[in-house]
Amino acid sequence: MADMKVYFDHNATTPLHPEVKKEMIAAMEVFGNPSSMHAYGREARANVEDARRKVADFIGAHEHEIIFVGSGSEANNTVLSLFVCASSQCIPGSRMRSTIITTKIEHPCVLETSECLAHRGVGVKYLDVDQYGKIDLDQLAGMLGNDVGLVSVMMANNEIGTLQDIETISRMVHESGALMHTDAVQAVGKVPVDVRTLGVDFLTISGHKIYGPKGVGALFVKKGIPYCPLIRGGHQERGRRAGTENTLGILGLGRAVEMRALEMPQEEERMLALKQALKDGIAERIDDISFNGHPTDSLASTLNVSFDGVEGEAILLYLDLEGIAVSTGSACASGSLDPSHVLLATGVDAERAHGSIRFSMGRESSMQEVDYLLDVLPRTIQKIRNMSTAYIKGGLHAASR
């Protein structure tokens, strides 16, 4: 058991699917510029368009509605930045609707872009979430009005896995005359995503979260929806994203969604069983813990737990020494002094946020790995609690006396 390797950090990134790897190795021979008219170019173009159809099919979109981009972050930046054009030439009426609504638990690429837009005069409103990470639809209804141009709500949260009711949110947003974006980076490939059912105008996908390559993502932009590129200066992607296509990445992404379509349907039940075993095992074997996120409306592969009196980065590194890879909401691991903004938004106190660990499983995760983790974790927590100033069994704090 000592050499066992357990990768439980799939929400951070995933290993390449073997089929994706094969596809990409073959794609390395396809060097032509998809914009060139000769045979080399045409071969690359045909392959890129083939990948585009695969991505479109996977989310129920038309191929013309898919823009390949460099990352999920780029897609999110692009959508939010649509609304700052001072001239209002690309998107008529955008000056009248210059307010954006988003949530307090979005990925930093949405939150920091929103902050930057606020500096440039865009109104930004942030939706609160409840203790499970769900937004309050009544609060949204109160914020919507004829000044709101865009609402951006992530479909599944990367840290706690909570799923939002995007379908209902889209309907409310459209009734008020605004456009709807969802960052579905963590949802696509884990739960069924159909852009027509969801009713969204924009949707973000990332390659490396679904066993595809890093450095490639896709943005769905509904036909007829006003658009303005973030990266200008080329006719690629129908003028919507300049820059020579990342053929290798795009073909990898195409193959990745194909494999997801094949493997995803049987996966959820297995993931739920693993998560339940992990959850029960932790609850049975370790005192003074709390689970974060929604008990049911949550990704089947994500479990977030706070361990009282233990700092998360210490847990992460001790588990790493035992071959187990996880992540934490502790400030120490993030490079800032504040712990997870997601957990704080759900009302978890700073100390429990510092002591939180996210386990995110994937297609190759097994019950044997869960068992190994459940063997290592209790003694790891015990070891760190033994040296903690902040833990006495029963949850009392030595320091608070």
Added chain:
Amino acid sequence: MNPKNILQGENTDDFDGVGMEGNLQCGDQMMVVIKVDKEKEVIIDCQWKTYGCASAIASTSILSEMVKGRTLDQAFHISPKEVAMELGGLPDHKIHCSVLGDKALRAAINNYYTRNGQEDKVKQEQVKIICQCMNITDHDIEDAVLEGARTYFELQERTKLGTVCGQCKDEAELLLEKFKHIHFGA
């Protein structure tokens, strides 16, 4: 990773000095306890507990070994840089986590002096207000450097220093350079 000299249990009565630094909200807290040979004023035992990350654990483990056999005065003046060197170096953004150990050690030494009727030896860390408008001290500047500020602009971003009258700029820049040199050899 087998940290040394961890205080077992909660009982600190057997020790001659107890120091506690940091707080749980910020995600790190450190307690250092010492036993002292009162004749020679030499530290004969040093144990600790922490709610902190791996850098805090590792640096305090090393520190607790380093101080044994040193006089109180020598131990008081161990710098975070010496500890980091003994560890074989720390990433820049982790220096902040490692300074807690020696702060708690200094608190423990002062606690020893207080308990033994030597209040005159208690070394208060000198605090000087640099920015009068925003009430920013030299310690605030040091903390900002430890947390990553490397330029005057970054220092202002973190502390709001010099954002009103701006008269403290020269002094603040000198301190910025000084703390960069002390902690990062820059």
